[in-house]
Each structure stands twice: as C-alpha cells, then as structure tokens.
Amino acid sequence: MQKVYLDNAATTQVRDEVIARMQEALAVHYGNPSSTHSFGRSAKTMVEQARKTIAKTLNAQPSEIIFTSGGTEADNMILRCAVRDLGVKTIITSRIEHHAVLHTVEELEKEYGTTVWYVDLDEFGNPKMDHLEELLQKDGSKKLVSLMHVNNEIGNIMDIEAVGKLCKANGALFHSDTVQSIGHYPWDVQSVSIDFMTAAAHKFHGPKGIGFAFIRKNSGLKPMIVGGAQERGFRAGTEPFHNIVGLEEAFVRAYEHLEQETKAVKELKRYFVQKVKEEIPEAAFNGLSGDMDKSTYTLANVRLPLDKQKGLMLLFHLDMKGIACSKGSACQSGSDKGSHVLTEILSDEELEKPSLRFSFSMYNTKEELDYTVGVLKEFVQG
Numbered sequence: 144m145q146k147v148y149l150d151n152a153a154t155t156q157v158r159d160e161v162i163a164r165m166q167e168a169l170a171v172h173y174g175n176p177s178s179t180h181s182f183g184r185s186a187k188t189m190v191e192q193a194r195k196t197i198a199k200t201l202n203a204q205p206s207e208i209i210f211t212s213g214g215t216e217a218d219n220m221i222l223r224c225a226v227r228d229l230g231v232k233t234i235i236t237s238r239i240e241h242h243a244v245l246h247t248v249e250e251l252e253k254e255y256g257t258t259v260w261y262v263d264l265d266e267f268g269n270p271k272m273d274h275l276e277e278l279l280q281k282d283g284s285k286k287l288v289s290l291m292h293v294n295n296e297i298g299n300i301m302d303i304e305a306v307g308k309l310c311k312a313n314g315a316l317f318h319s320d321t322v323q324s325i326g327h328y329p330w331d332v333q334s335v336s337i338d339f340m341t342a343a344a345h346k347f348h349g350p351k352g353i354g355f356a357f358i359r360k361n362s363g364l365k366p367m368i369v370g371g372a373q374e375r376g377f378r379a380g381t382e383p384f385h386n387i388v389g390l391e392e393a394f395v396r397a398y399e400h401l402e403q404e405t406k407a408v409k410e411l412k413r414y415f416v417q418k419v420k421e422e423i424p425e426a427a428f429n430g431l432s433g434d435m436d437k438s439t440y441t442l443a444n445v446r447l448p449l450d451k452q453k454g455l456m457l458l459f460h461l462d463m464k465g466i467a468c469s470k471g472s473a474c475q476s477g478s479d480k481g482s483h484v485l486t487e488i489l490s491d492e493e494l495e496k497p498s499l500r501f502s503f504s505m506y507n508t509k510e511e512l513d514y515t516v517g518v519l520k521e522f523v524q525g
C-alpha cells in the first residue's frame with residue numbers, strides 16, 4: 144500500500160544528516176558536558192557551538208538561547224517566569240493559540256490570579272489590531288502579549304512586526320510561539336521588537352524532545368527548573384547532548400537550504416490547493432490556508448462537503464489508504480473535542496463538516512498529492 148505522510152505540522156521526518164550526527168554523538172561523545180575531563184569538555188564545546196550557530200542565524204546573542212525539551216516547555220517557562228519574576232499581571236493572548244500557551248495561561252489565572260484577556264479575531268482568525276491596542280491601553284497593569292507567528296492549524300501568518308511595535312509603544316512584553324515558524328522562515332531578532340520566542344527541532348526535520356527559548360538579554364527571568372548549573376543555571380539537568388547536536392544539524396540544514404526548500408514545498412502546496420479546487424469544487428479552505436501569500440507554505444486546512452456521519456469515517460478511511468493527515472493539532476488527537484481553533488472561526492454549520500489539515504515537507508511529491516486528492520474525491524463522491 145502507498146504510504147503518504149502529510150502531517151508535517153505535527154512532526155517531520157528526521158534528516159539523514161541529523162540521524163548520522165546524533166548517532167555519532169551517542170556512540171562517541173558520551174561524556175557529560177558538565178564533566179571537567181576531556182570527554183566532558185569536548186561535549187561542552189559542542190553544546191556551546193550549537194548555541195552560537197543558532198544565535199548567529201537569528202542575529203541573537205548565544206546567551207539569549209536556552210535549550211529546552213521543546214516548544215511546550217519553552218512556552219511554559221516564559222509565561223510562568225514572566226508572571227512570577229517580572230510583575231506581569233495581565234496576559235493578552237488569543238483563543239487560537241497552541242494549548243502549550245492556552246493551558247499555561249489558564250493555570251496562571253488559577254495560581255497567581257493573572258488576568259487573561261483574549262484579543263478579538265477577524266473572520267479568518269487574525270487578531271484585530273485595534274482591539275489589541277485597546278486592550279494594551281486598558282489599565283495600568285504590567286502586560287505580556289502572547290501571540291503566535293504561524294498558526295499550527297490554519298497556517299495564518301501574523302504580522303509579528305506590527306504586534307511587536309504595538310507592544311513596545313505600550314510598554315508591554317511580547318512573547319511569540321514561533322514553533323511553526325523557526326526553521327521555515329528567516330529570522331532576525333534585531334528587526335522585530337520581541338522579548339521571547341520558542342522553537343522545536345522536530346518541526347524542521349530534527350529530533351523530538353529538544354527546542355529552545357529565545358529570551359532577550361537582561362529579561363530578568365529567573366530559573367524555572369533548578370538543580371545543576373546547566374544552561375548557566377537557568378535550566379538545570381544534564382544536557383541531552385545528542386538532541387542538541389541533532390537540533391543544530393537540523394537548524395543549519397534548514398537555513399542553508401531555506402530558499403530552495405521553501406520554493407519546493409510552496410509549489411507542493413500551490414499544486415495541492417489548485418487540485419482540491421479543481422477536483423472537489425465544493426471544498427473550502429479554513430482560515431487563510433488557501434491563500435498562498437497570507438498563510439504558511441507548509442499547510443492547508445480543508446473543509447470537505449460531507450455530512451457529520453460520513454465525516455467521522457473520513458480520517459479512518461484516509462488512514463486505511465495509507466494517508467497520514469490530521470484533524471488539527473496532534474496534541475488534541477487523543478481527545479473527542481473538535482479543534483478549538485476552528486470552533487473560534489467557523490459557523491455551527493461549517494463545523495458540522497469535516498476539516499482536515501494537510502501539511503507538507505520537502506519529502507513529499509506531486510504524485511502523492513494526486514493520490515491524496517484522488518482518494519478524497521472518491522470518498523466525497525461515493
């Protein structure tokens with residue numbers, strides 16, 4: 144049976160070069176980076192080299208990069224520490240953020256009495272800038288804005304520069320969950336007014352369980368995990384050395400080939416969107432995901448002309464045909480609840496129809512997309 148992997152927003156295939164680098168790290172460089180002997184010292188040098196490489200590409204300073212176990216930890220760390228250490232009393236976010244942000248702010252509401260405001264969204268799921276400005280000016284409390292750059296379900300690209308400017312003008316801190324953006328878009332942290340960002344290697348052909356937080360210098364954040372002196376005391380625990388070099392390798396490759404890989408994946412998405420429009424004209428694209436300029440080139444979220452009953456069978460049918468895609472965020476696949484993102488932007492009638500997220504990578508081919516759209520069409524017509 145043909146196997147087609149179109150769930151790259153959930154996680155990506157690991158590059159061969161990354162696997163080779165990680166294998167070598169596990170087999171050869173197994174010293175503890177904190178040890179003072181030569182095994183430890185060489186591992187430590189490589190950890191610091193990885194940090195430098197990442198920082199250079201983002202135009203950040205190495206000390207501003209903190210390795211974490213991934214996007215979830217980095218989001219938690221920043222939001223929790225900002226409330227605990229920086230006197231943040233109000234968080235402004237949106238209802239279509241990833242649960243790593245949404246559930247954290249809900250916890251902060253309960254634990255610290257943090258006020259949480261949700262910015263209004265337009266019909267496509269973009270934050271309304273005038274409402275954001277209104278919220279930023281609402282009272283004199285210390286505020287932090289947490290809005291993601293690229294939405295992991297509908298692919299909308301937020302105007303991060305405009306949000307950064309607004310935050311700065313109003314004295315608010317700005318965190319962006321950039322997990323679907325880093326490794327896919329060029330970044331220069333000096334050109335955006337941003338305090339905190341988060342990344343996960345497994346979204347750009349690296350290993351799972353590793354990512355980083357960008358925390359701007361002199362932020363005032365204190366450690367969330369204490370113990371040893373790793374990460375300059377900011378995040379204790381023996382460094383997952385193999386994962387850090389895997390992250391570095393994936394990061395370097397992603398940016399080395401960014402232009403050509405973006406072009407190739409964008410062409411796949413363009414082809415898919417076009418094909419869906421031709422073959423299943425009653426299908427619709429959620430959010431801005433059908434718009435090649437206003438959404439990420441890595442995903443499309445399609446609403447199919449099927450009733451609820453048939454819709455329930457759809458994902459199972461695709462799985463039987465060897466096609467992997469998802470209903471939305473992978474983190475909620477285990478729950479019966481529908482997508483919290485689509486619930487915010489679609490009407491009740493639209494929500495009755497099944498929506499699927501197809502997400503692409505350089506490992507996909509047009510033939511795979513032909514096959515997928517063919518299977519979808521047959522199911523819709525059957």
Ligand SMILES: Cc1ncc(COP(=O)(O)O)c(C=O)c1O
Nearest residue numbers: 213214215241243295322323343
């Ligand atoms: C936008 C976004 N934020 C955060 C995360 C969580 O990252 P991780 O899986 O590395 O914890 C994900 C992954 O699904 C994501 O897509």
